[in-house]
Amino acid sequence: MSSMPGPSCAKILLQVVALAWTLLLTPAAGEQGAQAAKARKNITSLLTRIRHTSSQSYTRVTMELSTEVPYEIHFLKEDASRQLPPRLYVDLLQTRLRMDPTQPIVVQDRLLRQVRVGQFAPGVVRVVLDLRSVSSHRAFLLPDPSRLVVDINAGANGRETAALEKPRGLPPPPKPKVPAPGLRKIVLDPGHGGKDPGAIGVGGVAEKDIVLSLAKKLAKKLKQEMGVKVVLTRQDDTFIPLEDRTAIANAEEADLFVSLHVNASPNANLRGMETYYLDNTNDEASILLAARENGTSRRNISDLQFILSDLTQNSKLEDSVTLAHRIHSSLASHMGQRYGDVKDLGVKKALFYVLVGARMPSVLLEMFFITNKHEGRALAQKAYQDAIVEGLFQGIKKYQESLVVVKNL
Numbered sequence: 001m002s003s004m005p006g007p008s009c010a011k012i013l014l015q016v017v018a019l020a021w022t023l024l025l026t027p028a029a030g031e032q033g034a035q036a037a038k039a040r041k042n043i044t045s046l047l048t049r050i051r052h053t054s055s056q057s058y059t060r061v062t063m064e065l066s067t068e069v070p071y072e073i074h075f076l077k078e079d080a081s082r083q084l085p086p087r088l089y090v091d092l093l094q095t096r097l098r099m100d101p102t103q104p105i106v107v108q109d110r111l112l113r114q115v116r117v118g119q120f121a122p123g124v125v126r127v128v129l130d131l132r133s134v135s136s137h138r139a140f141l142l143p144d145p146s147r148l149v150v151d152i153n154a155g156a157n158g159r160e161t162a163a164l165e166k167p168r169g170l171p172p173p174p175k176p177k178v179p180a181p182g183l184r185k186i187v188l189d190p191g192h193g194g195k196d197p198g199a200i201g202v203g204g205v206a207e208k209d210i211v212l213s214l215a216k217k218l219a220k221k222l223k224q225e226m227g228v229k230v231v232l233t234r235q236d237d238t239f240i241p242l243e244d245r246t247a248i249a250n251a252e253e254a255d256l257f258v259s260l261h262v263n264a265s266p267n268a269n270l271r272g273m274e275t276y277y278l279d280n281t282n283d284e285a286s287i288l289l290a291a292r293e294n295g296t297s298r299r300n301i302s303d304l305q306f307i308l309s310d311l312t313q314n315s316k317l318e319d320s321v322t323l324a325h326r327i328h329s330s331l332a333s334h335m336g337q338r339y340g341d342v343k344d345l346g347v348k349k350a351l352f353y354v355l356v357g358a359r360m361p362s363v364l365l366e367m368f369f370i371t372n373k374h375e376g377r378a379l380a381q382k383a384y385q386d387a388i389v390e391g392l393f394q395g396i397k398k399y400q401e402s403l404v405v406v407k408n409l
């Protein structure tokens, strides 16, 4: 499965650009220099870096750009005569290379051998992904900073091909193992970190420190009392790009992804807790919150609604909604019992980049307002943090119990 992002007008634009490029490849005599100069003039973006995250069944390649550009992505079959493996190539239009093209980026995981990059033509950077076998893929652009993310999966296409190539007359392959009900591994994502402090609250306390502390406490409790494996997207005060956080969860083949945040507002009276799952929304406050957590503008969120809509449909939406309600109600009731009046702002939806592409139920929690005098002070206190952790733990436990019940029906 491949998907090209963007509304149909963007696709038309892409085709126009591609057509312009085809014309560029075959210029009339005497026009070559002028057209090449024009292509150079149209360059709007620089490709500065390519990163990758690998696992047994999943590889994510992230191309860092200075601004968003149109792109094309194509699959090429293995070419034995030229000793070329199956490959994906991505053409970044209006782009110039600002990284070393001489050495391939060696990956050598189960899906991807290496990444090659070159300035294919004056306005086109070509990135070639040399694959191990036929794989499915999908790609999407994220802004601020601009990057094109390509996910390569040992997905259905690869398996289908293998099945088709299987000689006839042999017994059918064994059925895939059905995983045991319940939770095996959870990825906790303490928001922000390093150069990104998140929200700053009363007394100068930073969101990144509060959520790291909460994540560590919760990880310990989940391991000890539920016997599940827990992976943190960051162990310390490190900056991790948003898309890498989901990639970690996918690479770990985690059963849950829980992103931990605390809320903030210029209105110091605002207080309470809210829980989010990934989906489009028209709610202005949720859009503004997502813009803040994504480190992007209000306008970019609107632009992304369409682009991300097919990705959100692919996510485990129903399970994410269930997870959000389980955790939210447990946290609200536990904090209510311990501290009395808790403002319940509800379970909501918004486009948080950190949840895009997650292959497991995923939620983002906004646990109280760091900018509120009472909640901000409390968030820095051990007893209050322990109470939050207990509420989160109970919610995850309830979710697990509901899974076991459903699977046993």
Ligand SMILES: [Zn+2]
Pocket (backbone or CB within 6 Å): 191, 192, 198, 199, 207, 260, 261, 262, 293
């Ligand atoms: Zn945050």
